[in-house]
Amino acid sequence: MSVQAWTLVTITLSFALYIGIAIWSRVRTTEGFYVAGRGVSAVANGMATAADWMSAASFISMAGLIAFLGADGSVYIMGWTGGYVLLALLLAPFLRRFGWYTVPDFVAARYYSNTARIVAVIAAIFISFTYVAGQMRGVGVVFSRFVGVSVEAGVLIGMVLVALYAVLGGMKGITYTQVAQYCVLIFAYLVPAIAIAFALTGVPVPQLAMGGVLPRLDGLSQELGLAPFSEPFTSFSRINVLAITVALMVGTAGLPHVIVRFYTVRTVSAARWSAGWALLFIALLYTTAPAVAVFARYFMLSTLANQPVDAVASIDWVANWMRTGLITLRDANGDGIMQAAELFGTGGLTASIDRDIVVLALPEIASLAPVVIALVAAGGLAAALSTASGLLLVISSSIAHDVYGQMLRPDSSDAERLRVGRIVIGLAVFVAAYFGIRPPGFVAEVVAFAFGLAASSFFPILVLGIFWSRTTSQGATAGMIAGLLFTGIFIILNRSQQIFGTDEPLIGSFFGIGAQGIGSVGMLLNFLVTITVSFFTPAPPAHVQSLLDRIRETRE
Amino acid sequence: MSRSSEDSRVHWRNTLRRTALLLAIWSIAGPVCGILLVDRLNGLQIGGVPLGFWVSLQGSIYVFVVLIFLYALLSDRAERTGH
Numbered sequence A: 001m002s003v004q005a006w007t008l009v010t011i012t013l014s015f016a017l018y019i020g021i022a023i024w025s026r027v028r029t030t031e032g033f034y035v036a037g038r039g040v041s042a043v044a045n046g047m048a049t050a051a052d053w054m055s056a057a058s059f060i061s062m063a064g065l066i067a068f069l070g071a072d073g074s075v076y077i078m079g080w081t082g083g084y085v086l087l088a089l090l091l092a093p094f095l096r097r098f099g100w101y102t103v104p105d106f107v108a109a110r111y112y113s114n115t116a117r118i119v120a121v122i123a124a125i126f127i128s129f130t131y132v133a134g135q136m137r138g139v140g141v142v143f144s145r146f147v148g149v150s151v152e153a154g155v156l157i158g159m160v161l162v163a164l165y166a167v168l169g170g171m172k173g174i175t176y177t178q179v180a181q182y183c184v185l186i187f188a189y190l191v192p193a194i195a196i197a198f199a200l201t202g203v204p205v206p207q208l209a210m211g212g213v214l215p216r217l218d219g220l221s222q223e224l225g226l227a228p229f230s231e232p233f234t235s236f237s238r239i240n241v242l243a244i245t246v247a248l249m250v251g252t253a254g255l256p257h258v259i260v261r262f263y264t265v266r267t268v269s270a271a272r273w274s275a276g277w278a279l280l281f282i283a284l285l286y287t288t289a290p291a292v293a294v295f296a297r298y299f300m301l302s303t304l305a306n307q308p309v310d311a312v313a314s315i316d317w318v319a320n321w322m323r324t325g326l327i328t329l330r331d332a333n334g335d336g337i338m339q340a341a342e343l344f345g346t347g348g349l350t351a352s353i354d355r356d357i358v359v360l361a362l363p364e365i366a367s368l369a370p371v372v373i374a375l376v377a378a379g380g381l382a383a384a385l386s387t388a389s390g391l392l393l394v395i396s397s398s399i400a401h402d403v404y405g406q407m408l409r410p411d412s413s414d415a416e417r418l419r420v421g422r423i424v425i426g427l428a429v430f431v432a433a434y435f436g437i438r439p440p441g442f443v444a445e446v447v448a449f450a451f452g453l454a455a456s457s458f459f460p461i462l463v464l465g466i467f468w469s470r471t472t473s474q475g476a477t478a479g480m481i482a483g484l485l486f487t488g489i490f491i492i493l494n495r496s497q498q499i500f501g502t503d504e505p506l507i508g509s510f511f512g513i514g515a516q517g518i519g520s521v522g523m524l525l526n527f528l529v530t531i532t533v534s535f536f537t538p539a540p541p542a543h544v545q546s547l548l549d550r551i552r553e554t555r556e
Numbered sequence B: 001m002s003r004s005s006e007d008s009r010v011h012w013r014n015t016l017r018r019t020a021l022l023l024a025i026w027s028i029a030g031p032v033c034g035i036l037l038v039d040r041l042n043g044l045q046i047g048g049v050p051l052g053f054w055v056s057l058q059g060s061i062y063v064f065v066v067l068i069f070l071y072a073l074l075s076d077r078a079e080r081t082g083h
Helices: A003-024 A030-038 A042-053 A056-098 A103-110 A114-146 A151-201 A206-223 A238-253 A256-264 A268-286 A288-304 A309-313 A316-323 A340-344 A355-365 A370-408 A414-437 A443-467 A473-494 A518-535 A542-552 B005-036 B051-080
Strands: none
Touching: A003 A114, A003 A151, A003 A370, A030 A151, A030 A256, A030 A370, A030 A414, A042 A151, A042 A256, A042 A268, A042 A370, A056 A103, A056 A114, A056 A238, A056 A256, A056 A268, A056 A288, A056 A355, A056 A370, A056 A443, A056 A542, A056 B005, A056 B051, A103 A114, A103 A256, A103 A370, A103 A443, A103 A542, A114 A151, A114 A256, A114 A355, A114 A370, A114 A414, A114 A443, A114 A473, A151 A206, A151 A256, A151 A268, A151 A288, A151 A355, A151 A370, A151 A414, A206 A288, A206 B051, A238 A443, A238 A518, A238 B005, A256 A268, A256 A370, A268 A288, A268 B051, A288 A340, A288 A355, A309 A316, A316 A355, A355 A370, A370 A414, A443 A473, A443 A518, A443 A542, A473 A518, A542 B005, B005 B051
8 A cells, every 4th residue: 555545544543533532522511611521530631731732843843853953952852841840840730729721710810800811811822823823834744745635625624623523522522632642643653763763773762772873873974074963052052052941941831721731630639640641651752752863864864965966856755755845955066966064954054854854754764664654644643633722722711711701791601601612712723724824934933932922921920929929910910011022022023034024133132042042031031020010019919818828738 | 628827838838848859850950961061961971872962852851750750749648648
């Protein structure tokens, strides 16, 4: 059977599974729709959180980013997993203790104000749409390469599927499809990695096999005039590595669609354990990704570098990806030979190979069986769809629960709110589909900005709200607005070439920190503004202290 | 379910102490060894890989997983015995 036939089989089977789960997990109450009736077990929630949290960027782009950035790719590895620790220790148990449905719920109760709720709702919706755009682009790339339909058709198929199980099952449907999607994506990621590790070193554990390939890769890189792969600070300066890592860490901890997952378990203790399970499931992929990056770069350098352009173009997998436009052989110096620098775009050259294809192309590069290639396609879709559905639920609950249920129509019935929730999630799916067809940038970059925005808005006021009882409503609102405006404006000015079509970026860096790391400065600014304004405004009312006493009491 | 406010204060102080200790380990395993000291650690090797490189792309994750499970375990134990 051909790759395309296998791909259709794996995608059809996995989609049938998701639809089956959606029909089985229909819900009839808002509690079921927003928090899955709070009946999810710790391990199941761990798997669902892992799928929710690992996006198309984690599955499709991350190993490729590391393959191109070298050791500095650690910003994604350490940033995303390290942030999870902050989430598990500083937020998850207390927000679970608080209960309710959404992050803006907590903000509104803790900061005794609907203004704070509105700012939180806007931040949640803004972050979620930015992030969903990246997922949709991932769906489009997979469909156009592996199924042979247009990107538009691919996005629409994916969106109809998500709409089906999100509208029917709400959080409950999303939770159990995410469990299934985790199983699909981790299987799809590990099978080719193990096969390649075994082929290269005879050791079937990618994490260990990496040690066998890295010295060869470092040597080969130096022969070809590149920096050794394991040398740090070749792609980013040290200050940028630190800033990006911190921004991704606190951004992860502030992502509303991950936080609400902890509302779905029964007890505070279960919330703590499910955080551990989630990171364990995430670590399976995250410790494999650097190994995949090392293998992929080694394969590409050893087969493509210093070969004639015609010979490179006639290799099967290169030809396949050239048809999608994701490989364009750029012989910058016109000598008819593809140098390593021309392939990977070092020294100011534009890369010939798009980094997003590394994971998707690796099974072809290593000549694995067509069924493995098809499996990777299904895994990429699972990663993108699971994250998209979690985000769409946040958008839906922010509008239907926070705006409609709490502010516009506080006296509306449960059935009414459920209907509005279903309608909003249906509409949000269409907006997300539009972003998928007209993507605003490449996957990981867009996602990194969502993290910067989350870092500079939610994280400081949530942490201060729990740990410092003096934090006032005015302080938190001012802090969120300051952090969000600073980070948003910096990113827009920094990307002015892409956004406004200016010749040069309107702003280059902030004391050496670029757009990806700026969220960490926004976060500090948010902390500073929140604390300062809190000191100069009247202390919170007495009922806030009793709320804090209640959420800090994590014993049942 | 009513507990004295003194009892709740002790519980909260224990929670803070536990959190601070685990986050201190977190910052050493992550940003300190993985970024600030990475070049110095690269002088050592672990299984064919420079140690700093290994910490920043592998080792720190293992520590993070252990830290979260440790937090769940210690919190459960403390809450069962009273604080």
